[in-house]
Amino acid sequence: MMLALVLTATLTALACQREEATDTADDTDIVEDAGPALDVSDVALGRSIGPDRKVAEEVGDFAPTDTIYASVETSGTGSGTLSARWTFEDGQVVDEGTQSVTGAGVTEFHVSNPAGWPAGHYEVVISLDGDEVDRSGFDVTTGT
């Protein structure tokens, strides 16, 4: 009789442990999916963007009154910080911006200058978590 009671208690305890292990496995199974690391797949410059944050038309020359958009496409999974550093001619910093991103998508950075952009050559450097991933040059000309 005593042996039967001990056996029943042991089996019940084992069954409970098994159930807990299954529940935990169910939760992790669905939520976490390993995938490729977050990466920048494309950078495009333009004068306007659509609702998908992609530039409507990729250009390399701008007018002094233009708003300049840099559209950055990310792929993969995970989170990171994208940054855009805009410079003029010999490296004079025009502006710097950052944006937290999670997973694949499109991020846009834009700059405008109510005083008008001085004519000359500019660059925008895109970095992901501090590492430079793209460098695009463009010109501002008064005749554009």
Add this chain to the structure above:
Amino acid sequence: MGLFDKKDDKKKEEKKAGKKADFSKVQSGSSTTAKPEAKAAAGAKSYTVKSGDSLWKISEQMYGNGNDWRRIYEANKDRIQNPDVIQPGWVLTIPAQAGSTGEVK
């Protein structure tokens, strides 16, 4: 002669200094369809789309009911243009089920 040279150098320096443009009025901004962590709603979870997935399948998997796919679509409208088309690798926000304590199945 030396005096003229000095004058030329000074002119060159002034010209160089004058080239420093004024960007003090520059305005900037940014936005993304790759949701920042801060925007993740309380109780929501993320799901990475796999090949062969559909919103119906994901809803069935996460909520136990494929009919709730619209909740996932609404939460990810900034990325999903067409609910019939989702791409492997996309990280979707899975909102907590209505009336639940914030837990997704």
